Amino acid sequence: MDTTDSDHTHSRWLDKVSRIPLILGGLCLLAMMIQVTLDVAGKYLFSSPVPVTAEMVTYYYMVGVAMFPLYALERGSSLVHVEIVYAHLPRLLKHIVRLLSLALAAAYCFAVAYAAVKPALQAYDIGTYSGTLYTVITWPTRFFPIVGFGLLGLFLTIKAIALLTGRPPAEDREDEPPETGASSG
Amino acid sequence: MSDIQVGLTGLGLVVVLLMLRVPIGVALGGVAFGGIWVLFGPRAAWGILSDIPYDFSAHWTLSSIPMFLLMGYVSYYSKITEGLFKAAQVWLGRLPGGLGIATVAGAAGFSAVTGSSLAASAAMGRIAVPAMQEHGYRPGFAAGIVAAAGTIGSMIPPSIIMIIYGVFAEVSIGQLFIGGVIPGILTALFYSGTIAVRVKLNPALAPKVTSQITWSHRLRCLKDVWPFMLLVVGVFGGLFSGIFTPTEAGAVGAFLAFVIAGFMGALNLQVTKDAIVETIKGTSSIFFIAIGAALLTSFLAISGVPAFLSSLISELELSQLELMLLISLLFVFLGMFLDPLGCMLLTLPVLLPVLEAQDANLIWFGILLVKFLEIGLITPPVGLNVFVIKEIVGNKVPITQIFAGVSWFIISDLFLLALLILVPSLVLWLPGLVS
Amino acid sequence: QTVIRASSWHPPKHPGVIGGYDPFMNYVKKESNGELDFKFWSGGSLSNAKSTLPTVRNGIADIGVLALTYFPAEFPYAQLVSNMAMFSENPPAIAAAVTELVVLDCKPCRDEFTSKGLVFTSSYSTTPYTLISKTPIESPADLKGKKFRSAGTLWDRWANYVGGTAVNVSSAEMFEALDRGGVDVAVFSPSALKSFSLWDIAKYDVMLGLGTYAAMSLFTMNQSFWRDLTPEQRKILLDGSALGVMGVTFAYMDSDDDVLKQAKQHNVNIVKPGESLVKQRDAFVEEDSKKLQQLAKDQYGIQDAEPIITRYRELLKKWEGIVNEVGPDRNKLAERMQQEIYSKVDPKTYGM
Ligand code: NA
Numbered sequence: 001m002d003t004t005d006s007d008h009t010h011s012r013w014l015d016k017v018s019r020i021p022l023i024l025g026g027l028c029l030l031a032m033m034i035q036v037t038l039d040v041a042g043k044y045l046f047s048s049p050v051p052v053t054a055e056m057v058t059y060y061y062m063v064g065v066a067m068f069p070l071y072a073l074e075r076g077s078s079l080v081h082v083e084i085v086y087a088h089l090p091r092l093l094k095h096i097v098r099l100l101s102l103a104l105a106a107a108y109c110f111a112v113a114y115a116a117v118k119p120a121l122q123a124y125d126i127g128t129y130s131g132t133l134y135t136v137i138t139w140p141t142r143f144f145p146i147v148g149f150g151l152l153g154l155f156l157t158i159k160a161i162a163l164l165t166g167r168p169p170a171e172d173r174e175d176e177p178p179e180t181g182a183s184s185g
Numbered sequence: 186m187s188d189i190q191v192g193l194t195g196l197g198l199v200v201v202l203l204m205l206r207v208p209i210g211v212a213l214g215g216v217a218f219g220g221i222w223v224l225f226g227p228r229a230a231w232g233i234l235s236d237i238p239y240d241f242s243a244h245w246t247l248s249s250i251p252m253f254l255l256m257g258y259v260s261y262y263s264k265i266t267e268g269l270f271k272a273a274q275v276w277l278g279r280l281p282g283g284l285g286i287a288t289v290a291g292a293a294g295f296s297a298v299t300g301s302s303l304a305a306s307a308a309m310g311r312i313a314v315p316a317m318q319e320h321g322y323r324p325g326f327a328a329g330i331v332a333a334a335g336t337i338g339s340m341i342p343p344s345i346i347m348i349i350y351g352v353f354a355e356v357s358i359g360q361l362f363i364g365g366v367i368p369g370i371l372t373a374l375f376y377s378g379t380i381a382v383r384v385k386l387n388p389a390l391a392p393k394v395t396s397q398i399t400w401s402h403r404l405r406c407l408k409d410v411w412p413f414m415l416l417v418v419g420v421f422g423g424l425f426s427g428i429f430t431p432t433e434a435g436a437v438g439a440f441l442a443f444v445i446a447g448f449m450g451a452l453n454l455q456v457t458k459d460a461i462v463e464t465i466k467g468t469s470s471i472f473f474i475a476i477g478a479a480l481l482t483s484f485l486a487i488s489g490v491p492a493f494l495s496s497l498i499s500e501l502e503l504s505q506l507e508l509m510l511l512i513s514l515l516f517v518f519l520g521m522f523l524d525p526l527g528c529m530l531l532t533l534p535v536l537l538p539v540l541e542a543q544d545a546n547l548i549w550f551g552i553l554l555v556k557f558l559e560i561g562l563i564t565p566p567v568g569l570n571v572f573v574i575k576e577i578v579g580n581k582v583p584i585t586q587i588f589a590g591v592s593w594f595i596i597s598d599l600f601l602l603a604l605l606i607l608v609p610s611l612v613l614w615l616p617g618l619v620s
Numbered sequence: 621q622t623v624i625r626a627s628s629w630h631p632p633k634h635p636g637v638i639g640g641y642d643p644f645m646n647y648v649k650k651e652s653n654g655e656l657d658f659k660f661w662s663g664g665s666l667s668n669a670k671s672t673l674p675t676v677r678n679g680i681a682d683i684g685v686l687a688l689t690y691f692p693a694e695f696p697y698a699q700l701v702s703n704m705a706m707f708s709e710n711p712p713a714i715a716a717a718v719t720e721l722v723v724l725d726c727k728p729c730r731d732e733f734t735s736k737g738l739v740f741t742s743s744y745s746t747t748p749y750t751l752i753s754k755t756p757i758e759s760p761a762d763l764k765g766k767k768f769r770s771a772g773t774l775w776d777r778w779a780n781y782v783g784g785t786a787v788n789v790s791s792a793e794m795f796e797a798l799d800r801g802g803v804d805v806a807v808f809s810p811s812a813l814k815s816f817s818l819w820d821i822a823k824y825d826v827m828l829g830l831g832t833y834a835a836m837s838l839f840t841m842n843q844s845f846w847r848d849l850t851p852e853q854r855k856i857l858l859d860g861s862a863l864g865v866m867g868v869t870f871a872y873m874d875s876d877d878d879v880l881k882q883a884k885q886h887n888v889n890i891v892k893p894g895e896s897l898v899k900q901r902d903a904f905v906e907e908d909s910k911k912l913q914q915l916a917k918d919q920y921g922i923q924d925a926e927p928i929i930t931r932y933r934e935l936l937k938k939w940e941g942i943v944n945e946v947g948p949d950r951n952k953l954a955e956r957m958q959q960e961i962y963s964k965v966d967p968k969t970y971g972m
């Protein structure tokens with residue numbers, strides 16, 4: 001519902017490439033639903049669960065669904081925030097506050113991504129895995145937060161730069177919604 | 186500065202940052218990171234930042250959140266629930282806020298399927314909010330109803346919070362579950378009353394159905410309810426016969442929703458794509474905030490603020506009523522910022538011995554605790570249930586409006602809480618019958 | 621004065637706290653004349669079972685509890701220990717034997733801690749696992765086709781061996797699953813009847829000893845914290861951990877006794893296992909232990925498992941003898957651990 005406004009801020013190829021993590025997140029979601037359902041059916045009908053279901057859900061699907069789509073939150077103001085004081089600020093101050101909050105958000109995301117690098121490399125070195133009779137390697141999932149938070153940080157930075165160069169992102173308008181459908185009674 | 190002062194300063198800073206439009210997840214996580222740096226140095230700060238985002242997401246029981254979200258989105262886009270809300274509107278239309286009351290009842294029913302409030306909100310949100318808005322409900326009012334109604338999820342069994350409390354306090358989980366039934370139903374009744382009163386006072390919130398509805402129309406509407414009934418029967422039946430657990434129920438529910446949508450001929454690529462994209466965006470948005478809340482909880486654990494406040498209470502010589510009053514204040518305050526689990530874990534080690542010394546009934550206290558924690562889910566600035574609903578309604582309703590809509594239900598919750606404190610038998614009567 | 625930050629994810633009334641951290645901290649405070657003091661987080665308020673590893677590693681806590689089967693890749697040798705859980709049914713002997721094995725006789729076991737900036741000091745043992753169920757279990761036929769909720773690899777293998785299925789259910793969901801039939805049998809110590817309220821729903825607890833959980837590191841030290849202490853202070857912490865090891869183990873036994881006494885009131889039958897069940901278990905242990913070396917090599921990449929397994933069996937025998945001789949006295953057994961294990965450790969070099 002908010003794909004058009006991004007054309008101004010991002011180049012088209014970036015837009016295409018950036019869909020990949022969203023698709024990965026969607027695949028994680030579907031896989032989670034299907035594997036858990038099969039596991040339930042397998043346990044009930046044949047007394048044979050699908051191996052490593054809990055491990056796949058916990059490490060791959062959950063981390064994937066939580067992390068991969070993060071960057072998409074940069075659009076359409078999906079990063080939930082509060083509008084109490086901000087809304088009443090004068091225009092220039094609004095601009096500055098907005099810029100600072102974007103910078104802070106980007107810094108936070110880069111910090112989380114950076115912090116995740118060391119444990120990811122450690123997990124890779126050790127070859128972490130999970131499970132009992134059947135096992136599944138888990139170290140690749142340690143890299144998911146780096147991708148998720150890193151990309152989000154990147155997109156926030158691009159947005160901050162756009163704001164700094166005087167091209168406010170389109171979704172700045174949509175923060176104060178009209179009271180649609182409120183007075184039909 | 187002492188550790189406690191650093192902790193309290195951190196909380197103040199969170200509020201300031203939120204006012205300045207910093208995204209909620211960033212404000213919580215950023216303050217936590219800085220605070221831990223101040224208290225324990227950079228190594229600890231980076232350590233916690235490297236661990237919690239991953240550790241928090243890699244969670245089996247939380248998988249019910251994306252799965253129930255998906256079930257809700259699929260049901261919404263394929264109109265599985267449309268017939269239900271038409272019927273509800275036709276049947277309850279003359280009741281002030283009838284659709285809202287139906288939503289509360291639906292959430293209470295759904296609470297018997299899921300162990301988590303967030304999952305209950307996730308499942309109900311996409312179904313109920315648009316339905317209410319279509320019938321002219323004010324957006325903040327509609328969103329507030331669902332955010333509050335979701336909190337019944339942990340009160341009516343099953344309940345993950347009760348299980349953790351039961352293990353912690355070494356009291357019977359079965360008794361806690363039974364003890365939650367009446368307070369859960371009372372919560373639903375209180376919420377329904379709140380809706381009715383609000384609509385009576387301000388009819389513009391939720392317009393009444395004015396046209397005359399015939400009985401044949403009413404009965405005709407019932408036949409469109411079947412897709413939803415099928416979903417309910419599948420999820421409830423499977424859960425109660427032990428085919429799957431409350432966590433697995435989400436995945437099976439989402440799968441069933443797809444199957445039913447297929448049978449209705451309502452499933453196409455667009456519906457599938459929309460449901461999936463909105464679910465994953467919603468999930469990662471909720472996790473982005475929840476990770477911040479988990480980081481903040483860790484910071485507060487390290488600063489010792491919750492334990493300090495609890496110990497202040499424990500050192501006073503108080504009657505049980507005074508004690509409960511102060512504990513209520515403590516939880517309302519901590520619940521503003523902490524996630525429910527953190528809130529419980531950080532206070533119980535100090536509070537439990539005090540309650541035991543007072544000879545307080547720990548089943549009763551457990552139920553009160555669940556109520557406290559549930560209230561925390563809808564109080565600002567960190568109200569996870571509100572954030573879930575905000576995610577579902579998107580940009581159409583600002584978060585302040587949802588918090589405003591929810592505030593009435595918090596007041597009704599406080600009344601109920603007082604009632605449960607003053608009349609413990611409301612909690613203890615049913616467990617007493619069973620044991 | 622040094623304030624030590626200690627974190628346990630065990631709830632405040634759990635044997636791990638009342639039997640382990642409490643007496644340990646008291647001992648250390650007293651022996652150091654208050655030079656060493658504690659700030660203690662219990663119940664997972666600082667770190668949960670999984671996050672305790674990074675928490676102690678990063679120095680957020682100086683001391684913490686690790687359940688080592690959560691980290692199979694990080695602690696392969698501990699997994700080997702976990703797979704030997706059915707060799708004995710004597711909790712204090714197991715606790716002391718595992719501790720002695722790691723502290724004195726198994727360098728690679730210690731190295732898997734020091735390589736991560738951690739120092740191992742002590743293990744502990746739960747009481748033997750039993751079969752908690754809603755339906756009676758009298759013979760191997762009653763185990764066939766059942767769904768088991770177990771605590772790890774070894775028990776999952778056992779479940780397969782008896783013709784059942786190991787299902788993955790989190791401890792938070794065990795109550796629900798057992799209640800509604802998602803799980804038929806919970807493989808746990810009798811204390812779980814109380815701690816997880818299983819006696820609200822279970823009808824039987826079959827006391828078929830299925831080994832204990834001892835792949836624990838009770839007082840895991842952060843290595844740089846450890847290095848900053850004086851050798852005398854390290855000695856105090858080591859001796860104190862002996863108290864903790866026996867304290868937790870005996871607290872588990874007390875809790876079992878307590879629960880078994882109350883079981884009748886909760887309509888749970890405590891059942892002595894039939895001979896055929898015991899035979900089946902013994903046959904499993906024999907067959908399984910033959911595969912242990914191969915398993916260690918294949919699953920955990922341990923090439924030198926044989927001497928470790930042999931040494932562990934010797935140590936079990938030694939400590940079963942000592943427990944027999946001393947009797948069920950936690951303080952005396954802790955003293956014996958100090959003599960037999962920690963007095964042979966050089967606090968100037970250990971864990972450095
Ligand atoms: Na529930």
Ligand code: NA
Pocket residue numbers: 520521522523560561562563564565566567568569
């Ligand atoms: Na709150």
